[in-house]
Amino acid sequence: MSNRLFDASVAPAAVPEADARGPWAYLWWLVRIRPRPLVLAAVLGALWMVPLALVPLVIGRAIDEAGQDAGQAGLYLWSLLALGLGVLQALAGAGLIQAAVGAEAHALSVTHRVLMRQVVRVGATLRSKARSGDVAASAAADVESIGNAFEVVGRTVGAVVAAVLVAVALTVTSPVLGLAVLIGVPAAVLGIGPLLRPLQERDEEQREQMGIATSQAGDIVAGLRILRGIGGEAVFAERFRRTSQQVRRAGESAGRMEAWLQAAGVLLPGLVTVGIVWFGARLALDGTITAGELVAFYGASAFLTLPVSTATEAAETLSLAKVAAGRVCTLLQLTPATVRPDHPEPLPAGALALADTGTGITAEAGRLTVVTAPADRAGGLADRLGGPGTGGAAAEVRLGGVPLDRADPAEVSARLLRSGPADILFSGTVREELTAGSARPGPALDQALFAADAADVVDALPGGLDARLDEGGRALSGGQRQRLILARALLAAPDVLVLEDPTASVDAHTEARIVARVAALRAGRTTVVLTDSPLWQGAADRVVRLDGQPVPGSTDRSAGVPS
Template sequence: MLWLAGRIAWPLSAAAFCGVLWLGSQALMPVVIREAIDDGLVPGDMDAVLSWSAVLLGLGVVQAVSGTVRRRLNMYNSLSAGFRTVQLVVGHANTLGATLERRVDEGELVSVGTSDMNALGHAFDIVGRTVGAVISVVLVSVVLVRQSATLGMMLIVAVPAIVLTMGYTLRPLHRRQSAYRDLQGELTSRLTDVVAGLRVLRGIGGETPFARSYRERSQRVRAAGARVAGAEALIRAAQVLLPGLLVGTVTWIGARAALDGSVSPGELVAFYAYAAFLVEPLGIFTETADRFARAHVAARRVVTVLRMRPKAAPEHADGPMGTLATALVDETTGLTVTPGTFHVVVAPSAEGVRLADRLGGYDEAPVRHDGRLLTALAPDEVRRRILVVDNRPRLFRGPLRASLDPHVTADDTAITAALRAAAAEDIVGLLPDGLDTDITADGRHFSGGQRQRLVLARALLADPDVLIVVDPTSAVDAHTEDLIGRRLRAARSGRTTVLVSSSPLLLNQADRVSFLSGGRVAAAGTHRELLAASEDYRLVIQRETGEAPPGPLPSTDLVTRGSAE
């Protein structure tokens, strides 16, 4: 928050100055009214009444102009603080790269760009009024001390006491807001996840269980919001009650003083006017505490994201990677990827994703190339030579061509070849403007299988030395999967390709298959060799094809044909 204040120091200072003029002019109005009564109305001097009326009009003009400018500046400060927060978080998210979604929920980032930016912006919106309230209370205290030492001292003691009392009532609000923000971020994350997988939910009939789960979670958020509202209601009541008691006390003391003749009629009116005026700055103090409590919760969330550090580049890189003509060895599982092979890894989904991260250099776990750790090599070169495509296909808003070839390095021939290798040429053929068709954010109007194929085509266009793909055909039909397997093998001939999949149609195309069980390579060989030699491997493949466990081992051709059919 201090960093944000430094970025908007001048408009923030200008808003504070206008706030002083705005509330300061209001604080001086009772003084002018007192003089108009005592010097003009009581002795019957109309010239004095007109003079003080002109002064009062001038103060009203100052209040109106300064209030307008202050409101404009406050709005600028609010929007500037909010959008600077979003820019800061988005910029930092870009530096985290592919590790971001593994370290923070999508809903958390969505909340930063909605509720958190508003909470921070509202805190800076009230700064101008707060400074004006402080100065005006000091000004009123000085005036009252000069007129009545009792009232002045009472005000000096009462205002801090009220502020401290209100601050104490904000403590439970702060805790409840923090809990509410946690639940809100969790619910938003769940909602973004289901929107991304809505087609899958409908396909498996999961809408009703999800709706039930979402209803339960949203009720918890509602209950947390009700607790926040209860604390806020208490604070709002205190905002009215405590200043109201102060107004009543000041008015009662002033009236008693007027009865015994120690104050003039003008001073009595001024006392009441000051008491009524103090309601506003006291309300501003309470609102300031409330807004800054909310902003503090939001700022902690933002700082949590900003504290995440990208993988640091090694201080002394072990030279260039060369042509990747040597094997990649994952010491965690014992997997060895021979250069130039079409290698398929059979592993549980989560374990396969972690393996892909390690082979791509996104994890600190030891993976060696030519005897050197990937973590000791320059990250930029690792990213350029090894491409990981996870099982969450992403496309970008804009022309499809730009999404497939973001660096504008390929011609139409190369793009067409990549689309054919990914069995995606039919998708482009159905679009009204072909490759120049504008697509929505994340390609939402494509099915899951279509997005998978388009993302695979984009990866083939990048033509990395090592391509690692997680579940590339999990959302396509068997015929398309068979086409992808054969065409992908041909397109990547001579290049290292690692697929994480248990699809028999892809396994049948593999030069080598590694079977992971218990976090280690349990068996390796060709698909047919493993079917013949490993019962555990056979059971995994049978679960994939949906076949019942056989008695004697069927021939490999029968298993493959059954899968394709």
């Protein structure tokens, strides 16, 4: 059911087209489409950080006022100013948290939505274009890394503003000290730079190994029953163990580089602080500055470790975000199998014929056509006939006389449906699974379950239609899953239904019931069944081989004469 499940009409709420030319372009696009949260976070970050930078200067001035004989009025005034700065910092800090979380949520939400939209666009061909582990890791780890980068922006802007303010204030008091700050702080930040590129490379390696491990884990979980049957559990477990060890080693390598980065973030600003305090103490001993100014210098220099550590965190976070955005862009650059033509041809109303000029197969409108094909070619044939996004022969396949490459993919998806062994059941209630979350009439649902001989499957579940299915319907047998998938396809009631071995996992008695009921339910609508089953061939209006020729001895029931 790949076409209907990945119909563009069920895409998430519209968001602008993402700029996927590169990681920085994508991050800047996130900023452009909604700058308000980041601007607010930057303003509040400055209002939060600046009072913290000014408090040492105010305390130093209060100390000098206390040492004078002019009374206590000045001391009280500067003390009240320090209190006011503390209140401002508290209020700005509360607002900063909300603004930063809002910016982070914006990046998380939009990235999730553009990834989901891309999955919908690429559709069933996504599995052949990207590893499932890469998609899962992007939807989890990569999105989180991008969100973290947006969260740190407000604090980083505030740190830069506060550092500049402190440098200016120290320069006014002592040009030499101000110059030391203006040179020392940027030097400390730049000293971290050489560590960023190795960190980024190791993060990329870890991310690649995580994608591989996630894909292998998904394969093992999905095929656990098969692995037990062939005795391959130990082999695949050992394979996953080796991959997980590679992930661990890549993580340890990245962690060591992060540790060096954090150490540099402490050491370099610490050296700047020691130098400024030592020089300020010399000036105080010489009488060039007062005791209060020395305290202000010490407090300001100690404060400078915060902007530098914040800059270190921002550099590390942006490095991780760049890697994550690059992975997201890789997925966004995948191209769908089909593109809507500029001037699509509308499909005719009513029953539709399905013809493939490449193979010579023709399914006449409103009839049940059975196509016999070798097992190794049935899947490829189903891909050709299954509509847009599933094959490369859209120009050779005609639906109602219109080549698929000239039709609107959305209209084709609404009127042509392919269902086969690759279809899966999703987690949720049985009712939601069968109706794809939309409200469908009760009688139509009952008829679909009856035709697929799946009513007993539903009745056996605790809660019936309201019973919850695990991912992939793991608790069901292969035959039960196949019957529910067939019921889902029948309930969709497309004008053309292509079924690939719809009864391969059921016994002959059940298959006989399904064949008769599906033929009755689909009467007057075009149905194509790819199977070698004699039961389907016996119920078909027409049976053809893969080369398009009638099967010897088959009967064309609509004409009433042997084919």
